[in-house]
Amino acid sequence: MTSILPGPVTTRARQAARRPRAVTRRTRDLLLTTVTWLAVLAFFFPVLWMVLTAFKPENQAATLPPTFWPDVTLDRFAAVFERGMTPYLINSASASIGSTLLVLALAIPAAYALSIRPVRNVRDPLFFLISTKFMPVAASIIPVYLLLQSVGGLDNVTWLTILYVGVNLPIAVWMMRSFLAEVPREIIEAAQMDGAGLRTEIFRVVLPIVLPGVAAAGLICFIFAWNEFFLANLLTSQIARTTPPVLGSFVDGRGQFLSILSAASTVAIIPVVIAGWVAQKQLVRGLAMGAIK
């Protein structure tokens, strides 16, 4: 690395002293970047492999050595839908979207009261709400199951939606509260001075400011509901079955199933993964805010 450049001795000496440092620094940077990318790709590999396997014909999915350049086919995706995946996806969508809308409708006013309105005791309701998240869902499932059984509410999307509201409401209130706490008080007071009613204050003044926060809270509720397995597995069987508990049925004890399982899983994760990628900023914000404040 000692390239000799024409010039006075002093300059050359200085360059010789400086260059190796610059070079090692750049090498180190490059090395670190390479290591970072390798680590990230290793971490992402299971997802990548799942998507690749989904496009393989079944006889190239489970091979030794693994097939890296398969004959790409959409056949397994078609097979997933032939096995009747569509109704499950629709159930998942209605339970997730329905519960998210209900959660937001309840959480925004509550968070508004807790962060902007003068409530005497802010802490108790907040801690009560978060404490419900400490309780394992499994612990309170028995009475819920027996109740639903007695009123004929098993295998029913509406009931599942209502239960998801209970699961996600605390998170949404906490997140919305931290977003609302950031709204400049002067704006609200100015609106109140101008004689704005509560409705104008909320819908016209505050909501537009915290819209990204609403999106973040909504997204996180949607993700949790779409991915929920425990309640869905237990409380639904056929009519109201959602996607997560269905995936296991693609595991076939007799034949090869890796491609179709991967295709079904890919279909199942697409809505949330795409939504999460697109709304990454909101997601990061929501998690960081909800977590930190």
Add this chain to the structure above:
Amino acid sequence: MTARAAAAVPGTATRGTTPRAPAAAARATTRPASSRRRQDLLVSRALLWPALVVAVVLTQVPMLATVYYSFQEWNLLRPGQRGFAGFGNYAKVLSDGSFLSSLGSTVLVTGSAVVGATLLGLLFAVLLDRKFAGRSVARTLMITPFLVMPAAAALIWKWSILDVTYGMANWFLSLVGIGPVAWNTELPALTVIAVLIWQYTPFAMLILLAGLQSQSREVLEAAGVDGAGPWRTFTAITLPHLRQYVEITVLLATILLLQVFDPVAIMTKGTGGSKTLSYLLYERAFVGLEVGEAAAYGVMTVIVTILVATVALRTLFKVFSAEGLMNR
């Protein structure tokens, strides 16, 4: 990004919340009638109550019912023989070894997953905080495991990655001359922990990355000027700054993972030391149909969780008072 990062720091957030107290005081003095204030409070309650009522009905009422059931002698196969059991169910739970062994499994699975995810999350947060080519793509790829449906993740890991014959893990190991490992049958608890670490590392990374970004550039630069190397800067400045964020990460991950069910149900069915409390009580209730006994398991699980959560809450409380909300 910097404004957002600054907003995420508890310390700076205080600035956003403190002006409320004087403003509220001013409002109270300028408004002549205290009736207006009372009306304000009523409106606030009206806004708050629907959410609280829904939360109570959906979470507390079933819990109370569980407590009631736990004192009942009740098997769904013999509905006629229902009766008061006193502490019989609890005696059964405590004398049966499965509660304690399940408690051990829960601590093992949750503990390893939380520690693993936090450490890996810290590593990735540091790596992805640097500026480098394709950073935003790398971040996008990194958050993906957190978005993947846990049921799908469990199935793909079990059959596609950890399968003894065709799994990619064993294929990679075979490249370096390590013989096939029967992950699913020999090391079930480890497979569950691996999937959990994989799914929760991005979660830890996101929070810790927010922590890294909230560091003051000036302090870091000053450290550099004073001749501190990257490692010294990291241990002396960054790590202490991150402490709070690490605490929050550990706390939230613990709460989420204490209830873990999906990978256990899908990958191992509770074999080989992977039977967590959630899975145990599911098994008792819905396989054994022992309502009373399962309810007692449920109550015991909640008690254990509350013990952990108290510690967690206390930390949250500290963070909360640092935010300045307590002073109101």
